[in-house]
Amino acid sequence: MIRRIIHISFLPLVLAIVFPASIYAFDLHQKVQIHGFLSLGYLSSSGNDFLADSKGGTFDFNEIGINVNSQLSHSFRIGAQIISRDLGDYGDNKPRLDWALIDYHAHDAIGTRLGKIKIPMGFYNTERDSDFLRPMIFLPQSIYDETRRDLWLSHTGGEAYGNLSSENLGDLDYQIFYGRIDYEKDTVYYDSSLQNIQNRLRTVSDPNNLLPDYISDFERDNKYLYGGALVYSHPTLNLKLGLSFASGKDEMESNGTKIGELKIRSKMVYSLEYTWQNLTLRSEYSENDRTQSLYGSTALDGPSQAWYVMLSYSPTDPLSVSLLYDEYYRLKHDKYGEESTKNPIDSQPWRKDWGLGLRYDLTDNWTIKAEYHLVEGGALLMSYFNPDSLKTHWQYGAVKISFTF
Template structure:
């Protein structure tokens, strides 16, 4: 092999993954008709990174996800951007990315699409997994500033995204506002801004992050004009020992809404605060098997805590016989209706308690 051929191979890296899940529940449906057993949960993606020059690289990924009525399995561009290095030294670097970029938020938002990089099969409530609004959080079309610094015993990283206005898909509109014809219309995500400061000690024995997200959702049809200004903030902390990992995250969602019905000259405003927190313990039995448990709580309205709170207790385990394979199983005990995918339970009243079993197998290369 010539030196030129080897250099070309080193500049290109490819990856892919596929995972298939099975869900069975009592009380409510999740990602399909899970009360009868559902296979309507899979994820698949393929992408790569190409180094055009020492200071410029291109990265992208195509992704498909089926999750009941909330995600229909269509192939989409998960991310696709150019990464231009502005400065580089032995222990620090700064770059700017332009295109469709991944947004860091909390520990897991920017890697939520890959089964192997999630803390469990289903994410905690903080990541709004059951709301079917993934496209509002995972990536943005715009520019991203990224900088890192590595010391002898610690490291810091800062990332900020400035997104452009973008239309929201009809699937997400349906997931947000319901399937009623009176709420069909046009929706736009306006000026999304993400920022995250993260860091850790040597070997990531301790990791921490502070995350911020602000955007405005604009909606209109022939009878309603509405806007929702939302700010989401999160604090994340993780401790890693030889056998045990403890992870905790807290998030606060503040929103201000305005609804206008021009036909009757009606204007309605409102504001709300939603708090979410979880703590998860992972115990590594050996280098292949990990058991985990998580308690996850969401308070939908501080003024009405007993009516709007929801909790999930999760017990699970994962097995990785080889680097390319992962198998996992988990049981969720759910109290409250906030974590329930409303779109999978149309025309039915939601049960206040649910039990859910999820199995998943995944392969990556």
């Protein structure tokens, strides 16, 4: 095992020597451009399994993506990205459409995108699949929960976007979107929801015998999703402030009968990123006010609460060290589940995560990262991965190399 880890750690170094970076340097002068990325990782945990059978360590942790862009005119662009990923039992490296859009941008203040578009929730949701864009391997899980990745990744619809700038006041990027999410079944969230429904069928009172004893399948249909994002950039300081909002509704059906509904009344993310010399501070706070019903009874009602602070220090340009503190509560007003135990899938409805991460950019194209987390709590579907013995205190770590061209 250790030998494999060493091989993974040094692989990018060897390849960087064999393949000079200049081969892969962006040359964006072509009418049609093709770019891509590859990330390979190793995930290990102790105490609990995390996202995979990770207690024994797993190499089922990778992403491969390729995109094509064509600038048809100064204001008109089309592009698409295909991604294949594997994380534990999910993904299995089947190619999927990540984003595909038509972009019309005739003026800096207003543009339009139509197609499958990334959802701008928080500063980093749009870069979920691009490991090489962020300082740590995992985005802070309280806001960028990996188990709910497919709920918030992208929508099929349209958005208006633009930038309003002022010489002295800074500039404001905005996005307003409306669309629908196409859910896939090969996801943690689908399987855990199915398990949740089956649990409910076993426990719900059904004196008139109207409900099925068991369902093996259901459809999740997003009726609508809309929202927006604002990002303010200070004119002289490296300071960005952001506000994101979304609202939507899903319905669940089995054999043509509606069995449940999830309504997101409002999901808000407040974001901050500030860089001073070699230090970068990132912090976000989020509440997701939602209500979920299953078979006519309320399974969940109220806002979650999530926030994190991450401090990154870069002693040299290619190296950065990041320290993270991350907190999540499934219900803001019942943080430790003392008042409500309605959702058996989250027996410990909170999570507190201390993380330490290292990133080294070997070249402009190769990145290697490692991180270690100390965690308390089992929220965010840890019960799904550890149905028999969920530990309150646990750890996980990961190593990952990424290549882009």
